Amino acid sequence: MPDDLNWAIGGEAGDGINSTGKIFAQALSRAGRHVFTSKDFASRIRGGYTAYKVRSSTAQVESVVDRLDILIALTQRTVEENMDELHEGSIIIYDGERTMMEDFEAPEGMIDLPVPLKSLAEDAGGAIMQNIVALGAACEVANFPIENLDEALEKRFGNKGQSIVENNKEAARLGEEHVQEEYDRDDFGYDVETTDSDYVLLNGDEAIGMGAIAAGCRFYSGYPITPATDVMEYLKGKIERYGGHVMQAEDELSAINMALGAARAGARSMTATSGPGIDLMAETFGLVATSETPLVICDVMRSGPSTGMPTKQEQGDLDMLLYGGHGEIPRFVVSATTVAECFHKTVEAFNLAEKYQTPVYLVADLALSVTEQTYEPEEFDMDAVEVDRGKLVEESDIDTWLNDKDQFQPHFPAADGVSPRTLPGTSGGAHMTTGLEHDELGRRTEDTDVRIEQVDKRNQKVRTAQEEEEWDYREFGDEDADTLVVSWGSNEGAMREAIGFLEEADVSVRFLSVPYLFPRPDLSEEFEEAEEVIVVECNATGQFADVLEHDTLTRVKRINKYNGVQFKADELAERITEKLDTPQEVPT
Amino acid sequence: MSSDVRFTDFKSDKQPTWCPGCGDFGTMNGMMKALANTGNDPDNTFVVAGIGCSGKIGTYMHSYALHGVHGRALPVGIGVKSANPDLEVMVSGGDGDGYSIGAGHFVHAVRRNMDMTYVVMDNRIYGLTKGQFSPTSREDFETATSPDGPKQEPVNPKALAMAAGGSFVAQSFSSDAQRHAELVQQAIEHDGFGYVNVYSPCVTFNDVDTYDYFRDTIVDLDETDHDSNDRDAALEKISDDDTEYMGVLYQDDESVPYNERHDLDSNMADIPDGAPEDATDLVREFY
Numbered sequence: 001m002p003d004d005l006n007w008a009i010g011g012e013a014g015d016g017i018n019s020t021g022k023i024f025a026q027a028l029s030r031a032g033r034h035v036f037t038s039k040d041f042a043s044r045i046r047g048g049y050t051a052y053k054v055r056s057s058t059a060q061v062e063s064v065v066d067r068l069d070i071l072i073a074l075t076q077r078t079v080e081e082n083m084d085e086l087h088e089g090s091i092i093i094y095d096g097e098r099t100m101m102e103d104f105e106a107p108e109g110m111i112d113l114p115v116p117l118k119s120l121a122e123d124a125g126g127a128i129m130q131n132i133v134a135l136g137a138a139c140e141v142a143n144f145p146i147e148n149l150d151e152a153l154e155k156r157f158g159n160k161g162q163s164i165v166e167n168n169k170e171a172a173r174l175g176e177e178h179v180q181e182e183y184d185r186d187d188f189g190y191d192v193e194t195t196d197s198d199y200v201l202l203n204g205d206e207a208i209g210m211g212a213i214a215a216g217c218r219f220y221s222g223y224p225i226t227p228a229t230d231v232m233e234y235l236k237g238k239i240e241r242y243g244g245h246v247m248q249a250e251d252e253l254s255a256i257n258m259a260l261g262a263a264r265a266g267a268r269s270m271t272a273t274s275g276p277g278i279d280l281m282a283e284t285f286g287l288v289a290t291s292e293t294p295l296v297i298c299d300v301m302r303s304g305p306s307t308g309m310p311t312k313q314e315q316g317d318l319d320m321l322l323y324g325g326h327g328e329i330p331r332f333v334v335s336a337t338t339v340a341e342c343f344h345k346t347v348e349a350f351n352l353a354e355k356y357q358t359p360v361y362l363v364a365d366l367a368l369s370v371t372e373q374t375y376e377p378e379e380f381d382m383d384a385v386e387v388d389r390g391k392l393v394e395e396s397d398i399d400t401w402l403n404d405k406d407q408f409q410p411h412f413p414a415a416d417g418v419s420p421r422t423l424p425g426t427s428g429g430a431h432m433t434t435g436l437e438h439d440e441l442g443r444r445t446e447d448t449d450v451r452i453e454q455v456d457k458r459n460q461k462v463r464t465a466q467e468e469e470e471w472d473y474r475e476f477g478d479e480d481a482d483t484l485v486v487s488w489g490s491n492e493g494a495m496r497e498a499i500g501f502l503e504e505a506d507v508s509v510r511f512l513s514v515p516y517l518f519p520r521p522d523l524s525e526e527f528e529e530a531e532e533v534i535v536v537e538c539n540a541t542g543q544f545a546d547v548l549e550h551d552t553l554t555r556v557k558r559i560n561k562y563n564g565v566q567f568k569a570d571e572l573a574e575r576i577t578e579k580l581d582t583p584q585e586v587p588t
Numbered sequence: 589m590s591s592d593v594r595f596t597d598f599k600s601d602k603q604p605t606w607c608p609g610c611g612d613f614g615t616m617n618g619m620m621k622a623l624a625n626t627g628n629d630p631d632n633t634f635v636v637a638g639i640g641c642s643g644k645i646g647t648y649m650h651s652y653a654l655h656g657v658h659g660r661a662l663p664v665g666i667g668v669k670s671a672n673p674d675l676e677v678m679v680s681g682g683d684g685d686g687y688s689i690g691a692g693h694f695v696h697a698v699r700r701n702m703d704m705t706y707v708v709m710d711n712r713i714y715g716l717t718k719g720q721f722s723p724t725s726r727e728d729f730e731t732a733t734s735p736d737g738p739k740q741e742p743v744n745p746k747a748l749a750m751a752a753g754g755s756f757v758a759q760s761f762s763s764d765a766q767r768h769a770e771l772v773q774q775a776i777e778h779d780g781f782g783y784v785n786v787y788s789p790c791v792t793f794n795d796v797d798t799y800d801y802f803r804d805t806i807v808d809l810d811e812t813d814h815d816s817n818d819r820d821a822a823l824e825k826i827s828d829d830d831t832e833y834m835g836v837l838y839q840d841d842e843s844v845p846y847n848e849r850h851d852l853d854s855n856m857a858d859i860p861d862g863a864p865e866d867a868t869d870l871v872r873e874f875y
Contacts, residue, residue, distance in 0.1 A: 030875070200874035210870050216859035219671050221663075242864050243854040245670055250696040254663040257656065261667025264654055265634070265675065266857025269667070287657050380871045385863035405601070423857050424652040424668070424675050430630040432600075432646045434655035443602060443647055444655075 003058055005142060005192050006067050009131065010051035010081060011074030013044055019156060020072075020131040021052025022372070024138070025201055026152035028056045029374045031144070032195030036061040036493070037372040038566070040081075043226070043310045049077050058193050061373075062338070062493030063569040069190065070141055072134040076100055086110055091188060093137050095130065111187065113141070115178050124171035132168050136175025142190045146176050200377045204342040204368035204490075207380075208298060209234030211346030212270055214385045217296070218244035219262035219269040221255045223277060226310045227369045228300040231272040252280035256297065260284060263293045264433075266423035268350050270362075272298035275317050276307060282325045285359060287435040289329045289458065292411065292419065294353035294390070296346070298362040300369045301489075303564050312564030313366045315489050318543040321361045322518055328455075330462045332356070333517040335363035337474060337492040339373040340380070345515060347385055352469070355390040356418055356461045363517065365538065367490040367566035393420040398428040407431070409440040413453050417460030462519060471516045473523075478508040484530035485511045485576060486523065486556075488544050490566060491536050497569030498576065505585060507577060517544075520551070527552045534559055534579050538566065595624040598633070600650040606641060607715075611788030611799075614762035615709050616645055618786075619678065622772035623651075628676045635678050636665045638690065640716045641790075642682035642709040659690030662697040662706065669704050671856040673847050676776065677704040684714050687723040687743045694745070698752035698781055703845035705775045705782040708745070709762075711790035712797045719793035729796060745785055746826045746837060750819075755780040755843035757822065758836045761802050762788040767834060774836060780843040787832070802832060809835030817841060 009020050018039070025035045036055045042048035053068075055061050068085040071078065073094045079086075086092070088109035094101050096114025106112035115137045117130040124133070132153070139146045149172050157164045202210070209231050212220070220239060222232045236246040244267075249255035255271045263269040273281065278299050288295045301317045303309035308316075321333045332352050336342040342364055349362040393401055401409055401420045410431040412419045419440075422429025433442040439450050474492065477485075477499045487495055492513040502509055510530065514520060527533050527548075533556040535545035540562040549556055557579045561567055577585075598620035606612050623633055633651040637643040639658035646653035652675075656664050665679040686694050686708045697706065713731065714720040720733040724745065728737035749757045756778040760771040768786065775782025787802050814835070815821055822838035825831075847853070 198875060200871055202874040206874070213870060214863040214867050218856035218859065219667065221667065238870070240851075243858075244856060245850060245852055247666070247670060249663065250692055253660060254693055254696070257660040257663035258667035258670070260656075261636070261654070261664035261669075262671035262856065263667070264652075264664075265668045265671035266855070267671035268856075268859060269671070283657055284660065291654060377871050377875075382863040382867040382871070385867070387859065387861050424634050424672060425632055425855075427631045430633075430650060430652050432635075432649075432651075432653035432655060434646070435657055436655065444644075 003193055005056045005069055005190065006053070006065065007056070007070045007138065008051055008053040008068055008082065009072040009074070009134070010049065010078030012046070013042060013048050013050045014046035015074055016131050017050050017052050020135060021054060023149065023152040023156055024135055025054050025372055026155065027148040028054065029199045029201040030151055031148040032197040032199070033058055033192065034061050034199065035201060035372065035374045036063065038064045038367070039370050041311050049075070049081055051078065051081065056192070058195055063497045064566070065570050066568050070138050072131070072138060074131070076104060079104070083107070089189065091141055093134050093141070113137070113179070113183065115175060120174040120178060121171050124174055125167035129168055129171035132171040133175035136172030137179045139172070140176040140179040141188050142192050143185070144192045145194070146172055148194070198377070199374035200380070201372050201374050202339065203230065203370055203372045204336065204339045204364050205230030205300065206234045207339050207342035208272070208346050208362070208364065209238070210380065211343040212350070213239055213242060214382055215268060215347040215350040216387050217268045217270050217350060218242065219247070219259065219267040220244070220271065221247040221249045221258035221262070222271050222273060223249050223252050223255050225274045225277050227302055227366045228272040228274045228277070228298065230369060231298060231300070252277040253284065256281040256284045259295055260288055260293055263295045264424070268354070270296040270298060272300060274300050274302050275304045275320070278317060278320060278324070286325045286327055286329050288359040289331060290435050291433040292357040292458070293359070294357050295359045296349045296353050296362050297359055298364065301363065301365040309564050313538055313566045314562060314564065315365050315538040316543070318517065318539070321363060322547070330358055330458045331518065332358060332360040332465070333363060334360060335488050335515050335517050336368060337489060337513045337515050339368060339371060340375055341515065342368060343380055351386070351388045352465065355388055356465050357390065357421060358461055363489070365489045371490070391418055391420050393422045393426070393429065395427050398422065398426065402428065407441055410442050411438060411440045411454060411457070413440060413457045416464040417457045418464065466519045471519050471521045473521050474513040474515065475511070476513070477511040479510050481508040481510040482531040483507070483509045483580065484526060484533045485509050485536060486514060486533065486548065487536040488514050488517060489538070491538065494567040494569045494572050495536060498573040501570055501573035502576060505577065507580065509576065522551060523548060524552045527554045532557060532580065534576060536567065536572065538562060593624050593627070593629045595620040598623055598630055598649050598651060600648055602647050604644065604648045606644070607792050609791040610641070611711060611762040611790065612641055612645070612709050614765055614768060615707065615786045615788045616648060618760070618762065618765060618768035618772050619680065619707055620649065621769040622776055623676065623678070625769070625773050626676070626776045632674060633676045633678065634665070634668045635680065636661045636668065637679070638681040638685035640682040640685055640714070642680055642685060645680050659685050659688070660693065661685065662690060662693045665704050666697060666700065666702050669702050669847060670852055673852050674855060678707065679704065680707045680709065683708060683710040683712060683722045683724045683745070687745050691723070691743070695748060695752045698749050698754045698783065700846050701753070701755055701780045701843060703780055703847050705772065706784070707772060708785050709788040710745070710785050711788050711794055713790045713794040715790045715793055726796065744826065749783050750823055750826060750838060754783055754838065755840040756782040756836070757838045758784045759833050760784050760786045761806055761834050762786050763799055763803065764834065767808070771836065778839065780840070780845040806832045806834050809833055809837070
């Protein structure tokens with residue numbers, strides 16, 4: 001049996017699926033195993049199918065695969081939903097005493113493991129702990145020392161009192177003992193290895209929140225929306241430690257305007273939302289750009305258009321982020337490609353915003369935001385965080401930037417496009433700014449020459465940044481391969497693992513994961529060197545493929561997925577081979 | 589803050605393009621006087637405005653200022669005040685800006701009760717788009733878009749503010765310069781959201797709600813026995829459709845502003861050159 005373990009718990013929303021999954025993920029992580037989680041959830045509070053999947057290995061795991069080794073099924077539907085991922089030797093743990101499962105028989109080749117989850121939970125102190133009984137049973141099946149659960153149970157239930165924690169530990173042990181007594185361990189064959197490593201386990205939204213605090217963000221305003229809300233929930237209760245504040249606004253229009261106000265007052269400021277909220281913010285987005293206010297606007301994409309599928313994956317907002325808003329709006333669009341990159345790109349977004357006094361779209365997608373993944377804690381190196389506040393003018397230097405009437409010039413047409421900036425409270429620096437076209441003093445104008453000067457000046461900032469910053473890509477695979485695969489966002493993880501699957505089929509690819517969507521790296525040379533270019537993205541029309549074709553004047557092949565589910569590594573490997581001139585069979 | 593600030597220090601060198609005789613001149617002068625009287629100076633003052641004639645105020649005043657998009661001035665002001673509580677934040681808008689497109693923000697700004705001032709130039713008409721009815725227009729007021737009158741109830745913004753838990757609700761008249769400046773000053777001095785609706789006549793498009801109309805009908809609450817701490821009395825005055833009142837309709841002296849409730853007392857612009865010293869703790873929390 002491979003060391004790779006694919007585990008899932010499924011049931012109805014409200015059954016505690018998420019917290020049980022998280023407890024197991026944390027236990028594996030604390031036992032020195034890498035973890036990658038994914039969630040299948042519906043847009044409702046109770047009821048409806050929901051599942052939490054954990055893939056774990058001693059090596060770093062970057063994606064989900066089409067495979068389930070151990071499934072805890074709290075409902076019959078859980079088995080049906082996951083049937084195509086079960087295989088010979090898969091173990092299904094369920095409550096054999098519960099009516100809904102009483103006629104259940106595991107499909108051929110799969111191991112049927114009824115455990116009286118509810119009865120044992122009651123023995124431990126309450127039926128509510130049935131999931132934990134199942135978890136204990138799963139530990140025994142996987143030969144994963146049950147003591148590893150204890151810390152995670154403390155973390156989850158510690159604030160409810162020690163007796164609750166003890167009851168849960170007991171529930172887990174009753175599950176373990178039941179398996180020991182009733183089944184023969186040799187039938188399972190799973191034997192997960194533990195190591196001495198200590199990893200951290202976090203999701204993309206949390207990484208964005210942590211990156212924001214690290215970068216000096218002190219004001220956050222937002223309106224709850226799936227799947228961006230976790231950013232706000234992470235910051236609430238933490239940002240205050242650093243003198244910051246989270247403001248839950250009455251709507252997204254208010255959220256972005258509050259963030260704009262805080263930014264003009266000098267705070268590093270951010271709002272986060274998802275597609276529908278980005279639409280509402282588009283009005284003020286133009287104002288942020290023309291008033292030259294540094295602001296980070298985070299879009300955690302979900303399936304659209306309109307309300308679409310709020311709890312499902314998609315990368316469908318790219319066109320909106322690149323082109324959204326009336327008139328022409330200079331901007332930066334930076335996209336995270338992994339959970340860790342959610343942290344790093346957030347820090348970078350704040351620096352770009354302040355250096356160039358320009359709005360920055362920080363982009364993530366649902367798959368990143370809800371995925372919990374393990375990392376070495378050093379991946380989040382706080383000492384490496386640098387804060388660049390750009391051209392902030394101190395009181396002592398104010399004279400340099402005044403005109404002959406002692407007026408401060410917030411929109412001075414500097415050659416690099418970036419004007420000096422004073423924060424309110426700076427003596428002599430008082431000025432206004434507006435979304436109307438304005439002169440160097442920030443005052444409205446319709447003068448044709450000034451209009452051109454100011455438009456050019458704002459656009460120059462993007463050109464300056466293009467020259468001064470690295471607009472690079474992350475590269476993986478075989479750099480000499482004839483096949484070039486390009487993607488953005490969360491597809492990086494699945495694609496990195498797909499490279500391994502492809503190698504087994506003797507297919508070598510060069511893979512570029514592009515975090516900078518605007519400005520973005522010029523891939524003309526890379527495209528020329530390749531015989532085939534395939535662009536992978538979670539949308540129906542290939543928005544990124546379109547811009548790359550436009551940039552490079554080269555036709556590309558496209559792999560699109562828009563059923564609401566992120567790419568899986570083995571699936572992606574297969575789809576890539578289908579695009580090749582000589583398709584290959586991929587062993588998985 | 590310097591004590592020798594004069595109200596003219598808040599004046600920019602830009603000549604207003606408001607129509608001659610516009611009520612907004614008086615409204616703005618009163619705001620500048622109130623700011624100077626309360627010991628503020630242009631460098632610690634932030635003025636936010638929305639769209640319309642009222643929105644131009646940031647251009648004619650001298651301070652830190654933002655002229656934003658239609659109806660969204662209040663959230664900007666809330667953000668400014670949150671980030672730097674040392675600033676005097678004054679938001680100004682019109683009746684369209686505040687009670688139509690921005691009505692949602694108005695209600696929530698009132699109930700949030702941030703320590704700032706909101707002055708609405710209410711002329712009961714859309715002026716800059718050349719004469720359409722506004723949310724405060726009378727129901728029979730004939731305009732380009734309401735030839736037979738809007739045929740709907742005007743918004744009662746002071747009632748809206750009271751319903752949202754307003755802690756300072758006042759009515760002023762731009763033509764009564766002395767009284768208007770006093771009321772804005774009281775709004776600034778109030779600990780919480782100081783809201784002043786100002787009758788600020790449009791001499792070009794509104795021939796009903798004119799200077800003469802207000803002069804003839806307005807009743808100064810200071811000349812009545814109105815107790816501005818009495819919520820019921822305030823509601824009674826506000827719902828009196830037959831009389832236009834001037835003065836502080838309601839003030840809650842016990843009100844605790846949002847910024848105090850949330851301990852917003854530091855300038856968020858002050859951040860370290862790198863991650864905070866104990867930021868590694870944030871990583872450890874994910875063990």
